[in-house]
Amino acid sequence: MRHLVWFRTDLRVADNPALYEAAADGTEVEAVYIDCPGQWQEHGKSAMQRDFLSRNLQALNEQLAQLGIPLTVLTVDTFAEVPGLLARWLEERTFDALYANREIGIDERRRDKAVQQILPIPCRVYNGDCVVDHGSLITRGGDMFKVFTPFAKSWLARLSAGGYRLLPMPAALGEPLPFKPPNLSGERVSSEAWPAGEAAAAERLTQFCQLSLRDYGERRDFPADDGTSSLSPYLALGIMSPNQCLAAIEAELEQLPFSRGEPGFAWLNELIWREFYRHLLVAFPRLSMGRAFKPDTEALPWSRDDEGFRVWCEGQTGYPIVDAAMRCLKQTGWMHNRLRMIVASFLTKDLHIDWRRGEAWFMSCLIDGELAANNGGWQWAAGTGADAAPYFRVFNPTTQGERFDAEGDFIRRWLPELTEVPARMIHAPHDWLDNQSPGHGYPKPMVDHGRARLHAIAMFDALKDRE
Numbered sequence: 001m002r003h004l005v006w007f008r009t010d011l012r013v014a015d016n017p018a019l020y021e022a023a024a025d026g027t028e029v030e031a032v033y034i035d036c037p038g039q040w041q042e043h044g045k046s047a048m049q050r051d052f053l054s055r056n057l058q059a060l061n062e063q064l065a066q067l068g069i070p071l072t073v074l075t076v077d078t079f080a081e082v083p084g085l086l087a088r089w090l091e092e093r094t095f096d097a098l099y100a101n102r103e104i105g106i107d108e109r110r111r112d113k114a115v116q117q118i119l120p121i122p123c124r125v126y127n128g129d130c131v132v133d134h135g136s137l138i139t140r141g142g143d144m145f146k147v148f149t150p151f152a153k154s155w156l157a158r159l160s161a162g163g164y165r166l167l168p169m170p171a172a173l174g175e176p177l178p179f180k181p182p183n184l185s186g187e188r189v190s191s192e193a194w195p196a197g198e199a200a201a202a203e204r205l206t207q208f209c210q211l212s213l214r215d216y217g218e219r220r221d222f223p224a225d226d227g228t229s230s231l232s233p234y235l236a237l238g239i240m241s242p243n244q245c246l247a248a249i250e251a252e253l254e255q256l257p258f259s260r261g262e263p264g265f266a267w268l269n270e271l272i273w274r275e276f277y278r279h280l281l282v283a284f285p286r287l288s289m290g291r292a293f294k295p296d297t298e299a300l301p302w303s304r305d306d307e308g309f310r311v312w313c314e315g316q317t318g319y320p321i322v323d324a325a326m327r328c329l330k331q332t333g334w335m336h337n338r339l340r341m342i343v344a345s346f347l348t349k350d351l352h353i354d355w356r357r358g359e360a361w362f363m364s365c366l367i368d369g370e371l372a373a374n375n376g377g378w379q380w381a382a383g384t385g386a387d388a389a390p391y392f393r394v395f396n397p398t399t400q401g402e403r404f405d406a407e408g409d410f411i412r413r414w415l416p417e418l419t420e421v422p423a424r425m426i427h428a429p430h431d432w433l434d435n436q437s438p439g440h441g442y443p444k445p446m447v448d449h450g451r452a453r454l455h456a457i458a459m460f461d462a463l464k465d466r467e
């Protein structure tokens with residue numbers, strides 16, 4: 001028997017169901033990765049994530065070579081060409097079955113369906129990206145949950161009853177092979193700040209659990225603090241699995257936390273949010289197609305202010321916490337969750353610009369860009385999504401800064417023009433700057449938040465009037 005494993009967003013050898021099952025009983029295994037640079041562009045993904053992907057593919061190749069599993073990297077432009085390419089490639093080789101872990105976006109699902117229809121061998125597909133498989137948690141009425149809290153309750157009940165399955169990496173299937181690094185073409189921006197490979201990811205996970213898991217709930221909202229795991233780039237490309245996160249929590253706390261208030265629960269809860277958005281993406285394909293979760297919100301009259309959008313992207317809004325966050329994103333490809341919520345609220349509720357433009361900008365910058373979480377986060381902030389922030393709750397960018405960056409440490413890191421501003425003035429620095437530092441160049445607030453907030457609420461009220 002010979003099996004082919006098709007790696008996609010699961011670039012790891014440990015806890016990889018497709019690889020594990022393919023290699024069971026010492027079956028001979030080969031691996032393939034299909035790069036689609038045109039698809040990457042069509043999905044608007046970042047050049048930094050592409051660099052991270054390339055480096056992690058090399059790390060995976062090295063791991064597979066140690067196990068005696070050869071990896072071939074094939075290239076075609078888009079998903080549409082994948083079925084034909086695979087079929088032709090397989091004509092010259094003999095495999096008994098193809099193994100892969102499921103991908104959840106609509107384009108990926110269509111590609112996989114086409115592959116299954118064209119290939120002469122069975123395709124075995126596994127859940128490798130969620131602790132609880134998509135579609136297996138449903139309401140009494142048989143539908144996907146549309147609200148997070150009951151979903152989380154059901155998710156925890158499933159975990160409590162059935163536990164989770166952590167798979168080891170397969171035993172070596174042959175002598176180590178010579179290592180040939182694969183290289184991906186296309187525009188790349190260095191991702192060197194993030195060490196590549198599953199060993200690096202595992203080390204970061206262990207360190208986070210030892211140092212920060214217990215007080216994550218108290219520290220996670222403060223961007224100047226290093227209180228979150230920074231594991232999102234690894235989870236987004238499947239270099240780490242959520243089961244591995246659970247195992248690390250258990251190793252640190254000796255048991256999993258099942259209720260609010262228990263140490264570690266706050267972090268587990270974020271992993272459940274991750275699964276909620278992934279389950280939603282599978283249940284509601286329109287989320288992969290740029291459509292709002294709440295169909296009535298498609299009628300919102302979003303502003304077409306291109307200049308306002310540019311100013312937001314550049315971090316020149318005149319609201320320091322927003323500007324610091326946006327400049328951090330552009331330079332590092334990563335942004336703290338609290339800041340993602342603040343800048344998303346600012347774009348949609350203060351500038352009244354369509355959440356889809358913000359979602360696309362994020363995708364083009366983020367090293368952890370991932371359709372389900374990005375779409376979920378944007379629709380939550382815009383008030384168009386499942387279990388979204390109520391439309392009348394509009395983040396005040398000044399008081400958010402005061403609460404979550406009280407001393408202005410994060411702001412000063414990213415806005416050199418505010419370095420000298422004292423903490424009590426840092427969130428509204430304009431009078432101080434005008435007096436103490438004429439010619440400072442920091443812009444005045446581009447909108448009046450109070451008025452912009454009322455306009456956002458009126459936009460949503462008008463929707464109700466249409467009903």
Ligand code: FAD
Pocket residue numbers: 220228229230231232233235236270271273274275277335336337338340341344362366368369370371373374375376377378381
């Ligand atoms: P931690 O706080 O340590 O959380 C652990 C893991 O849980 C994260 O790595 C992530 O995989 C998951 N997670 C945490 N919070 C969320 C959440 N709210 N929704 C879904 N999963 C979550 N996350 C992405 O991975 N990719 C994105 O493209 C993305 N876009 C976002 C856009 C917006 C507008 C918002 C509000 C949130 C977005 N998030 C996204 C979710 C969240 O901001 C990041 O996952 C988090 O900041 C990553 O930092 P961390 O790894 O230190 O997270």
